[in-house]
Amino acid sequence: MRPFTRKPRRSPRSRPGALAVAMGLAVAPVFAVVAAPPADAASTLRSLAEAQNRYIGTELTGNMVNNATITSLAGTQFDMVTPGNEMKWDTTEPRNGSYNFGPGDNVVSFAQAHTMRVRGHNLVWHAQLPGWVNSLPRNQVQGAMEAHITTEVNHYKGKIYAWDVINEPFNEDGSLRQDAFTNAMGTGYLADAIRTAHNADPNAVLYINDYNIEGENAKSNGLYSLAQSLLSQGVPLGGIGLESHFIVGQVPSSMLANMQRFAALGLDVAITELDDRIQLPASSSSLQQQANDYATVVKDCLAVTRCPGVSQWGVGDADSWIPGTFPGYGAASMYDNNYQPKSAYNATATALGGPPPTGGGGPLHAVGAGKCLDVPNSTTAAGTQVQIRDCSGGSNQTFTHSSSGALSVYNGGDCLDANGKGTSPGTKVIIWPCNGQANQQWTVNADGTVTGAQSGLCLDVTGGSTANSALVELWTCNGRSNQQWTLG
Numbered sequence: 001m002r003p004f005t006r007k008p009r010r011s012p013r014s015r016p017g018a019l020a021v022a023m024g025l026a027v028a029p030v031f032a033v034v035a036a037p038p039a040d041a042a043s044t045l046r047s048l049a050e051a052q053n054r055y056i057g058t059e060l061t062g063n064m065v066n067n068a069t070i071t072s073l074a075g076t077q078f079d080m081v082t083p084g085n086e087m088k089w090d091t092t093e094p095r096n097g098s099y100n101f102g103p104g105d106n107v108v109s110f111a112q113a114h115t116m117r118v119r120g121h122n123l124v125w126h127a128q129l130p131g132w133v134n135s136l137p138r139n140q141v142q143g144a145m146e147a148h149i150t151t152e153v154n155h156y157k158g159k160i161y162a163w164d165v166i167n168e169p170f171n172e173d174g175s176l177r178q179d180a181f182t183n184a185m186g187t188g189y190l191a192d193a194i195r196t197a198h199n200a201d202p203n204a205v206l207y208i209n210d211y212n213i214e215g216e217n218a219k220s221n222g223l224y225s226l227a228q229s230l231l232s233q234g235v236p237l238g239g240i241g242l243e244s245h246f247i248v249g250q251v252p253s254s255m256l257a258n259m260q261r262f263a264a265l266g267l268d269v270a271i272t273e274l275d276d277r278i279q280l281p282a283s284s285s286s287l288q289q290q291a292n293d294y295a296t297v298v299k300d301c302l303a304v305t306r307c308p309g310v311s312q313w314g315v316g317d318a319d320s321w322i323p324g325t326f327p328g329y330g331a332a333s334m335y336d337n338n339y340q341p342k343s344a345y346n347a348t349a350t351a352l353g354g355p356p357p358t359g360g361g362g363p364l365h366a367v368g369a370g371k372c373l374d375v376p377n378s379t380t381a382a383g384t385q386v387q388i389r390d391c392s393g394g395s396n397q398t399f400t401h402s403s404s405g406a407l408s409v410y411n412g413g414d415c416l417d418a419n420g421k422g423t424s425p426g427t428k429v430i431i432w433p434c435n436g437q438a439n440q441q442w443t444v445n446a447d448g449t450v451t452g453a454q455s456g457l458c459l460d461v462t463g464g465s466t467a468n469s470a471l472v473e474l475w476t477c478n479g480r481s482n483q484q485w486t487l488g
Helices: 016-023 045-051 062-066 068-077 102-113 138-155 180-185 188-200 218-232 255-263 284-303 343-351
Strands: 055-060 080-083 117-125 162-167 205-210 239-242 245-247 268-279 309-312 364-366 371-374 387-389 399-401 407-409 414-418 429-433 442-444 450-452 458-461 472-475 485-487
Touching: 045 055, 045 068, 045 343, 055 068, 055 117, 062 068, 062 102, 068 102, 080 102, 080 309, 102 117, 117 138, 117 188, 138 180, 138 188, 162 188, 162 268, 180 188, 188 205, 188 218, 205 218, 205 268, 218 255, 239 255, 255 268, 255 284, 268 284, 284 309, 284 343, 429 472
Parallel strands: 055 080, 055 309, 080 117, 117 162, 162 205, 205 239, 239 268, 245 268, 268 309
Antiparallel strands: 364 371, 364 485, 371 387, 399 407, 407 414, 414 429, 442 450, 450 458, 458 472
């Protein structure tokens, strides 16, 4: 895996300070139903994960908890939530002895309202550390650390499934970072922090969390040796968190073996901050590779008894930290900028034991134009006429052909439809909520045509155009290239 630059703090617009100013201490989030399929509860990611005795989690931070689209999707599809910034030291104790738990309480309240567990993130980290901690005399750092951990863990006692007690303690060569804690206490701060957290909440699973430790390498070897040492001392370390901020196509081949060796120590091994960034613009092949990567990670987790689950960092591409940190990269999550599921979502659902898309699917390529059938602007508005556009691999260009003949988009949320049940040449081809009627049934033929079961007419790019935004209609079949399509 390519060396990974440390994940920095979020941009100011998503910082917890901004949340506190905007929300006060506890503004109740607003929830709404959005067109974020699948609607069948039995096929949600959370239900599929729970059937495997696993969880599937997401991260919320800043104003995400006030966005109805995000909260509806998060509450429906996920059963674990990690606060991105709201429990970090610079938010919870910005001044020595002065605590602010309002932002974190709001995330916990959201989780409780949606029957989600909470992963506490985090207690001790060299970053997002308020200046007063770094300014303390060395002989006062341990007392400040223990007081901070005890106060925060006690505040959330009984509400937190697991804590990232220590976050990102290692350098790439497997040595410990030099920070306020190692400078004051040496390596002993790690055991002390974990014991302190355990004393405050004996039921929480206590983790060390880091990045670039997913495969077997110098950094994960350093963590493995540390874990052995802590356990030999009777330190109540409960788990290892693999952040898993990947570049597409670079999931380490040794990830499963690495997880298994930590599990063999008696530790849980969780995927805590998964995303898989792509160099933009994302191609259909890179999005398919991303789907393969997500499936690999989920399957690795399922193969390790002590892997309790997988958490994605963020909900969709629109709220991802990647574009602001890695210019030119993005599209790193299972949901696109419009919070519609991508191929990575389908691959994750299938890896969790869900059924694969029925009858095959993927982009519907317009052979004559070299473009893809496209729902304009990823809209879900019923009656929108479809068009052709450069292939992007987005959910608005991903169609599934069911055994009943429907060509559905958005994972079954809408179907291709002959407008008004029209059977005459020139009838618009639109999207409409799937209803199983004859004007939504299509035959994908061996000669490359796609014909309407009701009309017998061919799916046709108007006027034989090859331009972006050229509209698609029904027309008498004539064998021309603007009526030739390939699915998948």
